[in-house]
Amino acid sequence: MAYTEDDLKEELKGKEYKYGFTSNIEADKLPPGLNEEVIHLISAKKNEPEWMLEYRLNAFRSWQKMVEPEWAHVHYPKVDFQSLSYYSAPKKKGDVKWEDIDPEMKATMDKLGISMDEQKALSGVAVDFVFDSVSVKTSFQEKLKELGIIFCSFSEAVQNHPELVKKYIGTVVPTSDNFYAALNSAVFSDGSFCYIPKGVRCPMELSTYFRINEANTGQFERTLVVADEGSYVSYLEGCTAPSRDENQLHAAIVELIALDNAEIKYSTVQNWFPGDKEGKGGVYNFVTKRGICHKNAKISWTQVETGSAVTWKYPSCILKGDNSIGEFYSVAVTNHYQQADTGTKMIHLGKNTKSTIISKGISAGHSNNSYRGLVQIHKNASNARNFTQCDSLLMGDQCGAHTFPYIEAKNSTAKIEHEATTSKIGEDQIFYCNQRGIDTEKAINLIVNGYAKEVLNKLPMEFAVEAQKLLEISLEGSVG
Amino acid sequence: MIKINNLHASIDGKEILKGINLEVKAGEVHAIMGPNGSGKSTLSSVLAGREEFEVTEGSVEFDGKDLLDLSPEDRAREGLFLAFQYPVEIPGVSNINFLKTAINEKRAYLNQEPVSAKEFLGMVKEKSALVELDSKLANRSVNEGFSGGEKKRNEIFQMAMLSPKLSILDETDSGLDIDALRIVANGVNKLKSPNNATIVITHYQRLLDYIVPDFVHVLYNGKIVKSGGKELAIELEEKGYDWIKSENVEL
Ligand SMILES: Nc1ncnc2c1ncn2[C@@H]1O[C@H](COP(=O)(O)OP(=O)(O)O)[C@@H](O)[C@H]1O
Ligand SMILES: [Mg+2]
Numbered sequence: 141m142a143y144t145e146d147d148l149k150e151e152l153k154g155k156e157y158k159y160g161f162t163s164n165i166e167a168d169k170l171p172p173g174l175n176e177e178v179i180h181l182i183s184a185k186k187n188e189p190e191w192m193l194e195y196r197l198n199a200f201r202s203w204q205k206m207v208e209p210e211w212a213h214v215h216y217p218k219v220d221f222q223s224l225s226y227y228s229a230p231k232k233k234g235d236v237k238w239e240d241i242d243p244e245m246k247a248t249m250d251k252l253g254i255s256m257d258e259q260k261a262l263s264g265v266a267v268d269f270v271f272d273s274v275s276v277k278t279s280f281q282e283k284l285k286e287l288g289i290i291f292c293s294f295s296e297a298v299q300n301h302p303e304l305v306k307k308y309i310g311t312v313v314p315t316s317d318n319f320y321a322a323l324n325s326a327v328f329s330d331g332s333f334c335y336i337p338k339g340v341r342c343p344m345e346l347s348t349y350f351r352i353n354e355a356n357t358g359q360f361e362r363t364l365v366v367a368d369e370g371s372y373v374s375y376l377e378g379c380t381a382p383s384r385d386e387n388q389l390h391a392a393i394v395e396l397i398a399l400d401n402a403e404i405k406y407s408t409v410q411n412w413f414p415g416d417k418e419g420k421g422g423v424y425n426f427v428t429k430r431g432i433c434h435k436n437a438k439i440s441w442t443q444v445e446t447g448s449a450v451t452w453k454y455p456s457c458i459l460k461g462d463n464s465i466g467e468f469y470s471v472a473v474t475n476h477y478q479q480a481d482t483g484t485k486m487i488h489l490g491k492n493t494k495s496t497i498i499s500k501g502i503s504a505g506h507s508n509n510s511y512r513g514l515v516q517i518h519k520n521a522s523n524a525r526n527f528t529q530c531d532s533l534l535m536g537d538q539c540g541a542h543t544f545p546y547i548e549a550k551n552s553t554a555k556i557e558h559e560a561t562t563s564k565i566g567e568d569q570i571f572y573c574n575q576r577g578i579d580t581e582k583a584i585n586l587i588v589n590g591y592a593k594e595v596l597n598k599l600p601m602e603f604a605v606e607a608q609k610l611l612e613i614s615l616e617g618s619v620g
Numbered sequence: 621m622i623k624i625n626n627l628h629a630s631i632d633g634k635e636i637l638k639g640i641n642l643e644v645k646a647g648e649v650h651a652i653m654g655p656n657g658s659g660k661s662t663l664s665s666v667l668a669g670r671e672e673f674e675v676t677e678g679s680v681e682f683d684g685k686d687l688l689d690l691s692p693e694d695r696a697r698e699g700l701f702l703a704f705q706y707p708v709e710i711p712g713v714s715n716i717n718f719l720k721t722a723i724n725e726k727r728a729y730l731n732q733e734p735v736s737a738k739e740f741l742g743m744v745k746e747k748s749a750l751v752e753l754d755s756k757l758a759n760r761s762v763n764e765g766f767s768g769g770e771k772k773r774n775e776i777f778q779m780a781m782l783s784p785k786l787s788i789l790d791e792t793d794s795g796l797d798i799d800a801l802r803i804v805a806n807g808v809n810k811l812k813s814p815n816n817a818t819i820v821i822t823h824y825q826r827l828l829d830y831i832v833p834d835f836v837h838v839l840y841n842g843k844i845v846k847s848g849g850k851e852l853a854i855e856l857e858e859k860g861y862d863w864i865k866s867e868n869v870e871l
Contacts, residue, residue, distance in 0.1 A: 568708045569708050569710055571668075571670055574669070574696065575692055575696050577697045578721055590761065592712070593713075
């Protein structure tokens with residue numbers, strides 16, 4: 141029958157996680173625990189150079205002195221870092237050929253809806269698939285090579301391009317930046333590396349698919365994207381994790397470096413397992429993402445966050461160069477008992493720097509969704525401009541939406557605009573849809589997608605469709 | 621087409637409709653007039669299935685089915701259309717996308733194939749011309765930032781796209797200037813056929829100069845107190861609603 145608030149609440153209880161399967165792949169895994177010996181082991185397994193080991197050990201030593209941050213608007217039982225295993229790799233490794241890849245893993249990729257075959261080729265996406273910790277196969281490397289573009293797993297980069305890695309690693313997110321960043325810097329397992337040479341426009345979207353498979357392995361990915369002068373790259377990151385009762389930890393680092401006149405577009409669709417209806421299980425997603433813009437450079441973060449039990453994430457831009465531009469477009473959906481504290485930091489150091497922040501929060505069930513943003517204008521950043529729009533959409537009355545905007549302006553020529561709205565999906569809107577023959581569930585999808593459109597439009601075409609579906613799944617009801 | 625039998629409805633325990641009887645046959649146009657607050661919008665909301673209103677007594681038969689037993693979306697899919705007095709805005713959802721969804725939901729319900737892109741675009745072109753709706757509006761978000769008149773024209777555009785069996789126009793004329801009024805009325809007239817029917821709810825007689833009703837009913841205080849031909853509307857215009865009020869003091 142017709143829609144009421146109670147029906148809506150009832151429906152939203154039925155959200156189902158569609159990627160909840162585990163693969164049965166033999167894994168090479170370290171026993172739980174973290175100490176310097178474990179770090180030596182990880183580094184040795186990866187056959188790393190001495191400087192990489194030193195980097196890890198330095199990070200570990202800083203981490204030991206740090207405490208887990210508690211300022212975010214999230215509540216969860218503390219992680220016992222000694223009970224986790226810090227390395228897990230599928231058994232088969234070495235120089236992997238597509239034919240040699242475990243059929244189970246191929247099936248997993250199918251379920252995830254990613255394929256490395258011709259179809260993807262046609263859609264022009266190069267994928268770096270990170271299965272637990274080791275990057276399995278990277279497609280399109282050959283084609284990219286012709287242009288001088290390097291796109292490979294982090295481990296490969298350490299082996300084959302040590303000078304680049306050494307030059308840029310930790311320059312945007314230092315080892316001692318924060319608790320999780322320090323932990324990642326100590327134990328990071330693998331991730332992606334990308335370098336675009338001067339003046340090259342990367343002709344295809346580069347894409348990484350992360351997935352947590354093993355129980356009790358924290359995933360510590362590390363992504364480093366360097367866009368040399370005047371280059372352009374669009375980078376996509378998608379994530380899923382199997383359903384598990386226990387919480388899995390994900391503490392990644394992403395560093396972006398846009399040199400003079402370069403542009404990096406970084407898009408994320410994150411649907412790590414959010415936990416079940418009662419709030420059991422789910423991924424803790426504690427991620428540090430930051431980019432630096434040199435002169436006239438531009439970094440644009442777009443994220444659609446629907447997963448994870450707890451999200452702690454602030455993709456940020458350091459606008460160091462004059463005339464540089466930072467953008468942050470975000471849709472964050474929380475349902476059931478999910479908690480998200482996400483936003484951005486725009487640090488204006490250069491003159492005429494510009495930043496735009498569009499944040500759309502959607503909360504349902506008993507969830508909590510917070511926007512936390514910092515706009516900082518430094519003394520020398522004359523004529524800096526920021527525009528922030530921060531909208532919250534509430535579904536039902538047991539969820540929460542919060543905004544914590546911080547503004548620090550030390551230059552009087554700064555222009556900062558901030559707009560914020562909070563709205564509820566109206567019964568009038570839903571009834572209007574019903575009267576046109578659209579049922580309540582579809583109506584909610586339409587309304588939510590409409591609400592998030594400004595951000596979804598920023599995603600590359602192919603990803604936008606996926607993101608839209610994801611929003612639907614996240615808010616899917618038990619109706620029908 | 622529709623047969624309303626002794627319909628009573630209330631909200632928060634307060635009775636608003638107090639026994640409505642009305643039959644509309646295919647091919648007919650009925651006008652329902654009445655002073656503000658007499659229950660006109662309530663009647664249309666109840667027929668469309670708005671759940672806040674509780675039907676306490678009576679029955680409604682729509683095309684042989686028990687209307688009150690259907691969900692609002694199924695009523696729509698069966699061919700009931702309500703042009704809202706106050707159309708809502710849906711930010712970010714394009715009119716086109718909205719209508720395509722609506723049409724395909726109806727088609728799925730009737731076990732029909734989804735509309736093809738070509739067919740759909742053809743329809744949009746034809747129907748938007750009918751109400752002289754700027755094609756730019758068809759691509760904009762549903763009613764967002766539309767003027768009052770544009771919203772009303774958009775309702776008739778949607779009606780044309782969905783080709784309902786029974787259309788209920790709730791004060792579609794209010795807030796329209798004379799040109800817009802003529803456009804809207806024209807659209808409605810062109811959509812008229814022996815197979816469909818229209819209920820025109822209006823406060824004023826002037827719309828009925830353009831959409832000529834076969835029957836006119838006066839709703840007052842939750843009841844139809846007078847019915848007649850189109851001359852009743854003119855009589856009402858001359859004598860004003862006080863005439864009805866004084867005749868029905870006991871209500
Ligand atoms: N949502 C509501 N809650 C309480 N009373 C309502 C509501 N909607 C309508 N009413 C009351 O019902 C009566 C009829 O209203 P309505 O159907 O809008 O009249 P009309 O459309 O003829 O002007 C009025 O007294 C109005 O105050
Ligand atoms: Mg009314």
